[in-house]
Amino acid sequence: MVTLKQLAKELNVSISTVSKALNNSEEIGEETVKRVKELAELYNYKPNKVALSLKQNKTKTIGVIIPDILNHFLAKVLFGIEREAANHGYNIITCISNESLEKEKESLQLLANGSVDGFILCVAQETQMKNEVQHFKSTIKKGLPIVMFDRVAHDVLCDKVIVDDFESTYNATKSLLEEGRKQIAFISNIDDLSVGKLRERGYAKAILENPELKVLALRMGRYDDHQKKIRTFFEENKGIDGVVAADSASGVIAINMAASLGFKVPEDVSVIGFSSKSVSNHSIPRLTTIRQHAKDIGANAAQLLINRLQNNLGEDDVKTKIVKTSLIRSGSTL
16 A cells, blocks of 8 residues: 655655645645645555544544444434444444443443544443443543433433433323323333333323323333233233333234234224334334434434534533434324
């Protein structure tokens, strides 16, 4: 691969002149700039990114840590991050925490050695359960900014991108009440996550605004048999005529389980779930969904981090961006 030194030698100019010409410096005459660029193009010259990063103390690389690569929502957020980063000339390095606090810490330590300029991450389940955030604070203290998305640590002063979890389930529950539903249940397998708690609170607020109604919630563990739990829940609460699901799978299971128990959806039971378009296709009828706009979340997270990196923003400029969800109606509601 040809170097700046080789280009300079062949053109009989200094290395500095070649570098400035390639960067369109006004210090270099038009004729020299033209000669340098023509030779660089002839030899297919590409700047040495490692050398540039050492010189500028910038890697133009973002570290991304997500809890689960098989999660469709997180995969789409990652797509949004990568696309926006590439538009600004940044690369990404992705690590998977597998919902583990230790893996999350290891990923931060691995990439904080000069490999990246900052981080975008979704907090691991174990981290939220133990409420341990010192590793985030230590990373920021080293001069590596963090942007959190979806699941965030509220005790950490950093930029965040979230959705309107509370408001979205409040509005979804209200829409079922407007259908005339009287016994609306909330089903969740993410009760130990911040977003799960917010979604349940939104549902509960809508129910408690009606004194004649009662909160009816099923909270399932990560390793529970969700189909069995939901079936038992329906059998023990035979009057259920509406369901709001906090996660991508529970809504689909609720529709399928209701049908297997002889209920008609949506005539007897209406169901709404947090989900993506692809997941909603796994039920008949198709699930009415609270769409989170994952790609927009990723793009916003990348924009916040890149803006912070390029403008050297301080703690006073920390922002929280709220991406509004959309209720996409389909066959599981009236």
